[in-house]
Amino acid sequence: AQSVTQPDIHITVSEGASLELRCNYSYGATPYLFWYVQSPGQGLQLLLKYFSGDTLVQGIKGFEAEFKRSQSSFNLRKPSVHWSDAAEYFCAVGAGTGTASKLTFGTGTRLQVTL
Amino acid sequence: GAGVSQSPRYKVAKRGQDVALRCDPISGHVSLFWYQQALGQGPEFLTYFQNEAQLDKSGLPSDRFFAERPEGSVSTLKIQRTQQEDSAVYLCASRERGLNTEAFFGQGTRLTVV
Numbered sequence: 440a441q442s443v444t445q446p447d448i449h450i451t452v453s454e455g456a457s458l459e460l461r462c463n464y465s466y467g468a469t470p471y472l473f474w475y476v477q478s479p480g481q482g483l484q485l486l487l488k489y490f491s492g493d494t495l496v497q498g499i500k501g502f503e504a505e506f507k508r509s510q511s512s513f514n515l516r517k518p519s520v521h522w523s524d525a526a527e528y529f530c531a532v533g534a535g536t537g538t539a540s541k542l543t544f545g546t547g548t549r550l551q552v553t554l
Numbered sequence: 555g556a557g558v559s560q561s562p563r564y565k566v567a568k569r570g571q572d573v574a575l576r577c578d579p580i581s582g583h584v585s586l587f588w589y590q591q592a593l594g595q596g597p598e599f600l601t602y603f604q605n606e607a608q609l610d611k612s613g614l615p616s617d618r619f620f621a622e623r624p625e626g627s628v629s630t631l632k633i634q635r636t637q638q639e640d641s642a643v644y645l646c647a648s649r650e651r652g653l654n655t656e657a658f659f660g661q662g663t664r665l666t667v668v
Contacts, residue, residue, distance in 0.1 A: 544596030
């Protein structure tokens with residue numbers, strides 16, 4: 440069975456500083472990986488996804504993530520954080536790319552941004 | 555509609571009461587998923603529909619949980635005889651047909667059982 444680990448429950452960064460959120464996955468086949476963001480009282484918004492090809496993927500809001508198969512990781516990065524980035528971030532792995540593919544989520548990392 | 559719509563946004567139920575949570579997916583999306591998100595946790599899969607067929611209900615925690623999508627569009631998640639451990643946010647997501655498609659999530663229904 441697939442699983443996702445987000446080691447950092449809570450991270451605080453200063454506005455303008457760089458950010459890296461860690462994600463490790465466990466899956467027996469080719470993983471399909473996602474990062475979602477959830478603001479308070481809101482649903483999940485997709486930041487980026489990796490299905491195949493280039494291991495460095497670009498997403499919305501200036502985020503990027505790098506798939507490293509040897510480390511079973513898919514860390515999320517942003518060069519300069521904005522106060523509006525404060526939210527909960529979830530890494531997820533899908534069992535496939537088809538419409539039936541369900542997602543397994545990590546427990547999330549709460550990002551706090553100080554001004 | 556423009557996105558996945560869920561109602562009600564908030565529901566308070568007394569223990570033992572039955573509840574029904576509604577999901578309106580994006581028009582034309584064939585796949586519909588329900589997830590349960592407990593406080594401080596990531597969402598966990600409950601069940602999956604392709605059109606009106608419920609193809610996977612492996613995540614439903616007990617036989618008190620029941621989901622349907624009779625006409626292949628709107629879906630209802632029903633919880634009978636609610637218990638305190640059912641308190642969570644229930645998220646609905648839909649996807650269009652095809653590979654590499656994105657799942658769009660609704661804002662969720664926050665259920666509190668008192």
